[in-house]
Amino acid sequence: MPPKQTEADLTGATPRRRPKPDILEVGGRKLQPATLMMGHGYDPMLSEGSLKPPIFLTSTFVFESAAAGKRHFEGVTGKRPGGAEGLVYSRFNGPNQEILEDRLGVWEDAEDALTFSSGMAAIATMLLASVRPGDTIVHSGPLYAATETLIGKILGRFGVHWLDFPAGASRAEIDAALTRAQGMGRVALIYLESPANPTNALVDIEAVAASRDALFAGEKPPIVIDNTFLGPLWQKPLRHGADIVLYSLTKYAGGHSDLVAGGVVGAKAMLDPIRAMRNTIGTITDPNTAWMLLRSLETLELRMTRAGENAAKVCAYLRDHPKVERVGYLGFLEEGSSQADIYRRHCTGAGSTFSLYLNGGEPESFAFLDALKIAKLAVSLGGTETLASHPAGMTHLSVPDARKAALGISDNLVRISIGVEDPDDLIADFTQALDAV
Numbered sequence: 001m002p003p004k005q006t007e008a009d010l011t012g013a014t015p016r017r018r019p020k021p022d023i024l025e026v027g028g029r030k031l032q033p034a035t036l037m038m039g040h041g042y043d044p045m046l047s048e049g050s051l052k053p054p055i056f057l058t059s060t061f062v063f064e065s066a067a068a069g070k071r072h073f074e075g076v077t078g079k080r081p082g083g084a085e086g087l088v089y090s091r092f093n094g095p096n097q098e099i100l101e102d103r104l105g106v107w108e109d110a111e112d113a114l115t116f117s118s119g120m121a122a123i124a125t126m127l128l129a130s131v132r133p134g135d136t137i138v139h140s141g142p143l144y145a146a147t148e149t150l151i152g153k154i155l156g157r158f159g160v161h162w163l164d165f166p167a168g169a170s171r172a173e174i175d176a177a178l179t180r181a182q183g184m185g186r187v188a189l190i191y192l193e194s195p196a197n198p199t200n201a202l203v204d205i206e207a208v209a210a211s212r213d214a215l216f217a218g219e220k221p222p223i224v225i226d227n228t229f230l231g232p233l234w235q236k237p238l239r240h241g242a243d244i245v246l247y248s249l250t251k252y253a254g255g256h257s258d259l260v261a262g263g264v265v266g267a268k269a270m271l272d273p274i275r276a277m278r279n280t281i282g283t284i285t286d287p288n289t290a291w292m293l294l295r296s297l298e299t300l301e302l303r304m305t306r307a308g309e310n311a312a313k314v315c316a317y318l319r320d321h322p323k324v325e326r327v328g329y330l331g332f333l334e335e336g337s338s339q340a341d342i343y344r345r346h347c348t349g350a351g352s353t354f355s356l357y358l359n360g361g362e363p364e365s366f367a368f369l370d371a372l373k374i375a376k377l378a379v380s381l382g383g384t385e386t387l388a389s390h391p392a393g394m395t396h397l398s399v400p401d402a403r404k405a406a407l408g409i410s411d412n413l414v415r416i417s418i419g420v421e422d423p424d425d426l427i428a429d430f431t432q433a434l435d436a437v
């Protein structure tokens, strides 16, 4: 007797088994991200009962039948509504990346998420999906240096213009910038970075959203924000009016200084064009890195909470040290200032990356950095270990002196990212390094 025809045979759909539905609440209680990081988006029974997802090292996926293959491509090309089902080719997606994307979105209650081979790959793919020649990008300033290069120098070669406003701008200043941009043609997007790198200045996302909504009657440019410094724990910009949130997952999300990756979260309709661009140019994260990120996300809340507590203790110590001019830390914003007001409305923690201004200049900064015994002398941030660097002489060496002065990137500035070590050991390290100055 021939085998009974399944529904899949009849419809041409792939009969690959579907994961069990995710458990998102227990007893009416919505489960928190820290809980969901252990299993969300993964059904062990689809992988031989393996508790942890295997790493799927494959470049392509087998179709059940020719009809199923056709049906898939009908979904990809839009000939059939509903989009593509299942997996077809690893430049588009894979199981490790899909699980990672499900879990990344959870932190911000986002409908959809995408992951990339670096933070810059995420930013570049989003920009390529959004701009056309003659468009204007309005952005807060300063931005991470490579983002500024991409917008100003690279997209400029393709006829894309930009206009910026300072990160701490008031509603009136934001209104003025957006009105000027409207006079230049189509505004493709409003791009924010908050806190800004390296000044730590906060952008008033709520004011940007209110301004955009008041000034744009028809097509509204999306508000995109790089949330690398405080996200996804201490700032959730989708709640404050942003449409797309970007990450260098290399930092707090990866958290162990052992991988490079990027992410984008937001509504599916916002992310679909970015997904299509990623499919075309192949900027997706690889399965091994995705697997490492899954491991990292399990401890994200623990790590970020500890790093934040450590930073608060270390900054309280450094603030009163006689060799310290001041500490640029979000926990020390001046009561009543507009920055403190933005912080109160947008942030739930001060992070663990801050600026230490020593009394003196480059010799004092270098003496301090060279004397550190626990903290490592390296750029980057958000790892389990404490890192320290000298922006004026390193990451921002090529920035013109006048711009450095405007951004407060002085020779006596040391950038510090606090890790999860014992806080008193870190204080002992900073004490002996300051003694050496």
Ligand SMILES: Cc1ncc(COP(=O)(O)O)c(C=O)c1O
Pocket: 118, 119, 120, 121, 144, 193, 197, 226, 228, 229, 247, 248, 249, 250, 260, 261, 262, 380
């Ligand atoms: C705020 C910010 N955005 C984006 C990036 C770029 O990320 P990646 O190095 O993962 O490409 C960085 C890297 O330092 C960053 O600090």
